[in-house]
Amino acid sequence: MIKVILLGFGNVNSSLFNALCRSKEVSIIQVFNRNYIKVISPYESIPFIDDISKITDADVYIIGIPDDAISSFSESLSFKNKLVVHTSGGAAMNVLSSKNRRGVFYPLQTFSKQREVDFINIPICIEAENSKDLELLQSLGKLISKNVVEISSEKRAKLHLAAVFVNNFVNHLYEIGSDILKDENLPFELLKPLIAETASKIESLSPEEAQTGPAKRNDKKTIEKHLHLLANSTHKKLYELFTEQLNQKYGKKL
Amino acid sequence: MIKVILLGFGNVNSSLFNALCRSKEVSIIQVFNRNYIKVISPYESIPFIDDISKITDADVYIIGIPDDAISSFSESLSFKNKLVVHTSGGAAMNVLSSKNRRGVFYPLQTFSKQREVDFINIPICIEAENSKDLELLQSLGKLISKNVVEISSEKRAKLHLAAVFVNNFVNHLYEIGSDILKDENLPFELLKPLIAETASKIESLSPEEAQTGPAKRNDKKTIEKHLHLLANSTHKKLYELFTEQLNQKYGKKL
Numbered sequence: 001m002i003k004v005i006l007l008g009f010g011n012v013n014s015s016l017f018n019a020l021c022r023s024k025e026v027s028i029i030q031v032f033n034r035n036y037i038k039v040i041s042p043y044e045s046i047p048f049i050d051d052i053s054k055i056t057d058a059d060v061y062i063i064g065i066p067d068d069a070i071s072s073f074s075e076s077l078s079f080k081n082k083l084v085v086h087t088s089g090g091a092a093m094n095v096l097s098s099k100n101r102r103g104v105f106y107p108l109q110t111f112s113k114q115r116e117v118d119f120i121n122i123p124i125c126i127e128a129e130n131s132k133d134l135e136l137l138q139s140l141g142k143l144i145s146k147n148v149v150e151i152s153s154e155k156r157a158k159l160h161l162a163a164v165f166v167n168n169f170v171n172h173l174y175e176i177g178s179d180i181l182k183d184e185n186l187p188f189e190l191l192k193p194l195i196a197e198t199a200s201k202i203e204s205l206s207p208e209e210a211q212t213g214p215a216k217r218n219d220k221k222t223i224e225k226h227l228h229l230l231a232n233s234t235h236k237k238l239y240e241l242f243t244e245q246l247n248q249k250y251g252k253k254l
Numbered sequence: 255m256i257k258v259i260l261l262g263f264g265n266v267n268s269s270l271f272n273a274l275c276r277s278k279e280v281s282i283i284q285v286f287n288r289n290y291i292k293v294i295s296p297y298e299s300i301p302f303i304d305d306i307s308k309i310t311d312a313d314v315y316i317i318g319i320p321d322d323a324i325s326s327f328s329e330s331l332s333f334k335n336k337l338v339v340h341t342s343g344g345a346a347m348n349v350l351s352s353k354n355r356r357g358v359f360y361p362l363q364t365f366s367k368q369r370e371v372d373f374i375n376i377p378i379c380i381e382a383e384n385s386k387d388l389e390l391l392q393s394l395g396k397l398i399s400k401n402v403v404e405i406s407s408e409k410r411a412k413l414h415l416a417a418v419f420v421n422n423f424v425n426h427l428y429e430i431g432s433d434i435l436k437d438e439n440l441p442f443e444l445l446k447p448l449i450a451e452t453a454s455k456i457e458s459l460s461p462e463e464a465q466t467g468p469a470k471r472n473d474k475k476t477i478e479k480h481l482h483l484l485a486n487s488t489h490k491k492l493y494e495l496f497t498e499q500l501n502q503k504y505g506k507k508l
């Protein structure tokens with residue numbers, strides 16, 4: 001049985017909470033959260049606390065709070081020599097206070113409170129200062145995911161950067177698509193099968209093999225028409241930059 | 255029974271071929287293609303021809319060739335007063351020669367020859383000059399998809415523009431993600447669950463509700479760190495433009 005205390009209850013930790021609660025080999029001892037949140041059954045027996053001095057004993061303490069706050073929060077913990085990990089893609093392991101044994105437990109996924117995700121395929125990127133702690137994080141990760149990987153802070157930073165491109169920026173493109181249709185009173189539903197297939201395609205093809213479209217073909221007539229249709233100047237800027245990059249990449253291969 | 259002749263055998267028409275062949279209410283009479291392609295059984299009984307003068311009689315002729323070539327190709331057909339449609343998102347209906355009855359049969363999806371897609375959820379956008387032809391396209395569309403919609407050339411151009419954002423540009427972001435990981439010898443597989451969830455999320459949330467990340471939060475420290483990590487100047491330009499746009503959009507709401 002691995003005893004876990006969650007520190008913070010934002011998008012990541014509340015998703016972890018749901019996943020860890022389902023494992024019979026994990027006991028969530030406490031959830032510390034400054035803003036009291038009532039948790040729905042069947043997990044209402046787990047104590048939620050908002051007093052940092054009442055944090056008790058556990059095998060691992062998982063911090064899920066904004067990157068900027070990790071350092072000072074970990075310093076403010078009253079205990080020492082325990083395994084304290086954060087869940088951030090962007091923060092290095094050593095932002096944590098050195099008064100405890102440090103580690104990282106980063107589930108590489110996008111979490112929203114409105115949507116529950118299945119952890120089984122989510123890569124859990126772990127890091128620790130010593131091999132015993134790494135083993136514990138490995139065991140904990142394996143209880144919820146089949147993909148637990150050891151990754152250094154340096155490589156994790158790059159992974160997080162790549163994640164911003166394929167998640168936040170991709171989602172912004174969905175929003176632009178939705179905006180363009182809204183102007184024409186067309187439902188966003190029309191684009192959903194295309195969005196789903198675009199994502200599914202790279203399960204079996206590389207992004208390079210999957211690429212199609214006017215910019216790849218350097219179909220100047222369509223590109224000009226599109227630029228003419230784009231009333232929004234920020235959308236236009238993105239269109240131009242993508243087209244330039246796709247042209248540079250595929251132009252010579254035609 | 256609807257008699258169909260396919261003119262051209264690129265990504266769209268070869269996908270349509272596979273879908274239409276499965277319907278018992280469609281008879282594919284011929285496939286015209288300048289480059290002879292051997293088609294695998296069980297459809298090898300359908301004649302493939304490369305002589306334009308040998309095109310025979312059908313209820314609808316479906317042109318699937320590059321946008322630029324549609325006009326002159328449709329003019330070069332020897333028959334008249336037949337229903338001739340193209341499958342392009344970007345070309346207006348009236349690029350087709352007026353010597354035949356004109357229409358559009360545009361399946362809004364990304365097609366690659368290496369990958370077969372299920373048409374059932376694909377929106378088929380139809381347009382025709384007269385109501386009888388529109389009905390026929392509606393019936394044909396319904397044999398392969400549950401979502402057949404009448405859309406004007408003008409609206410279809412916008413739809414195609416939106417499709418470029420959520421498909422071609424999104425795929426380019428996948429490629430950038432892949433490139434960033436390659437530099438670190440990290441497998442692209444790590445990003446696949448995130449890519450899948452990012453696409454799935456907008457089935458139940460709007461892109462605005464689904465948005466997360468440093469640019470939305472205006473997390474300047476992370477943004478600076480990422481810009482520092484980005485060695486590739488074109489990737490950097492995209493990062494800056496997306497961040498600027500996300501900041502403009504969400505900045506005031508924080």
